[in-house]
Amino acid sequence: MKAKTIFALLFSGALAVSAGCTGGDTKPDEKQTEEKVQKGDQADQKVDERGIPELAPLQMADKDAEIKKLGEVNGTTAYKVGDVTVLHKETPANSVVAARVYISGGATHLTEKTSGIERLALNTAVSGGTESHPKDEFNALLDSMGSSVAAFSDRDFSGYTMKSVVDNFDKTWELMLESMLEPKLPQEELELQRQRHLADIRSLNENPDRLVGHVATKLLFEGHPYHTLQLGTEENVEAFTQKQTAAYQRAMLRPEKMTVVVVGNVSDEKILSQVQKLAKIQPQASLPDQQLTPYNVEKAKLKVEEKDIPTNYIFGLFPAPSPGDEDYEAMLVAVEYLRDRLFEEVRTKRNLTYAVSSGLSDRRVNYGYLYVTAVDPAKTMPVIFSEVQKLKDGELTDEQLEQSRNVFITEHYMGLETNGSQASLLARSELIAGDWKEHADAIERFQAVSPEDVQRVAEKYMKNYQFGIVGKKSQIDEGLFLNGTPTQAEPTAEKE
Structure with missing residues (x-):
């Protein structure tokens, strides 16, 4: 998939x-931003205590x-x-x-x-x-x-x-x-x-899957619209x-x-x-219209939501290129290939999880992710970080890249079988990538990605992870997650 x-x-x-579900008090800088937005874009209209304009005819x-x-x-x-x-x-x-x-x-x-x-x-x-x-x-x-x-x-x-x-x-x-x-x-x-x-x-x-997304995105989106x-x-x-x-x-x-x-x-x-x-x-009324800026991510962060459950749900986000960016296709190749490697190394060979993945979202200010459910994070995360490091070290071969391309192209066309999915692609091109024609040569751009491109974007973007975890704090080694690199020897694959 x-x-x-x-x-x-x-x-x-x-x-x-x-x-x-962020709740809590608004921070001082957020209040200033909110007031600026309301005063700037809504200066000539009456708004209520929430900043909502009056109902206009x-x-x-x-x-x-x-x-x-x-x-x-x-x-x-x-x-x-x-x-x-x-x-x-x-x-x-x-x-x-x-x-x-x-x-x-x-x-x-x-x-x-x-x-x-x-x-x-x-x-x-x-x-x-x-x-x-x-x-x-x-x-x-x-x-x-x-x-x-x-x-x-x-x-x-x-x-x-x-x-x-x-x-x-x-x-x-x-x-x-x-x-x-x-x-x-x-x-x-x-x-x-x-x-x-x-x-x-x-x-x-x-639902731990929903909750872990909430925890991780709170970290990544802090101070952002x-x-x-x-x-x-x-x-x-x-x-x-x-x-x-x-x-x-x-x-x-x-x-x-x-x-x-x-x-x-x-x-x-x-x-x-x-x-x-x-x-x-x-139009007779307007709404605030804040500017989208890059995420303010200078270092790795970790937030653990304590839950007494047998499995730890782990979701790590990192800023990534958006559709239309020159690095987008290379980043997509990187996470697609990494997904398959994680499934092979973490689930199939070592039986450390039943669910592991990596991927890339489609946002105007975009992000990629690492995801795993792990009973023993101390054994699981070093394997994941090791596979990421292999991308950064340039271990992807031309043959492996070609296999990844073929799978992606097949899934791409299968995903466009309905009129609704085609409408979504056109909207993504115009609203996210910024050019309605962007979809037309997407496959050509994907095929032009080289192993060197994958190595470059992995090194550039796959760092400073914002990790949300739902599970037992006692099983989480903070240093392991914040370092983002293997801190112990990889567990060997179990013999068949």
Whole structure:
């Protein structure tokens, strides 16, 4: 399984929960940052005690926005409709249409006082019906077409998504737009979504995999906008009012922040016509918009969350190049190859774990990771560090690199079998890598990576690990984790 897929399965919940469970008092420098953001971007509008702007009326331009074609690459065409970016890939081979409206910002819009509201607002907007169609009627219409409308929230962006067959694209798109432009946001639905949200936060301690992600990301994201993540705190989520939720959802609707991605057998003309409603929005309110900066990681750190469990869950993060960076493909090769080596050396040969991996995330400010569950960390970690050191020492051969490439390319194409996965790739290119054309030559860039490139990026990035551990403190050698190098002889592989 591809490393990033493993990461998603193991840690998507953990990292989401870690978003808002930071709690505690705001540090002085964080207060200054928060005040600067609010005074800078929101100086001309009234905000409440949490920095949320007043609910502004939805105003629309009278005329259609100008349409400009940006280019076409590998079957994907890009446009600007006013300030809205549109990416369309036509797929005549199937009858499913996947469409998403991404709103860039994510964690950069949030503060300690508003963490959690974006997810709560979006989930309520798509679940509570609209001014034109109450909840039951809205859901009945979707069910009658076999369509779906949902919301998503993440560190770098949030938004709305729909899926339908081609014949029902127009009707489903209209329902999704209603949930954006005229959501009902009834109090009873807000309370339902609030309770689900709170249950998710409170379940953090029940799953060591989720908890270890929370512990590690708190270390890496300290002092960074990603520190204030989407799930929020119990205190915040319990307190948000219907008025605040509606105001925040409305303030998110800014055309210059929107990227529409459509993959399916529909014409460019139809899509561009449908996007005009979004392009006509004339924003009356704004949200904080913090700048993403590199992580402030100067040395290795370790945080152990004590739990009386038989296995220690270990998750180490390190700053890494983002998609679009010249080192990204080499770093991806490094962690993909390392993943296979760790499985062979730690699990297969020595039987020290049932789960071990390495991988690379996809963020505007990115990170890689090492992960293992270990009954005996003193035996397990030296093996992991030794395999990392082999990468740094240049022990990867051309033949091993070619094998890793072949596996990656196969998994890459298998991962693009659905229209939804293709939409995600296009959005990643535009919003994370910064260029919608970036996906077109990804395989060529991957194939150009040399063993020397892998050695260079391993040496450059794989250090100063931010280790989160859930387990028994008595079994953790702090020096071993903070040094990041083998501190004892490797245990020999068990004889068969």
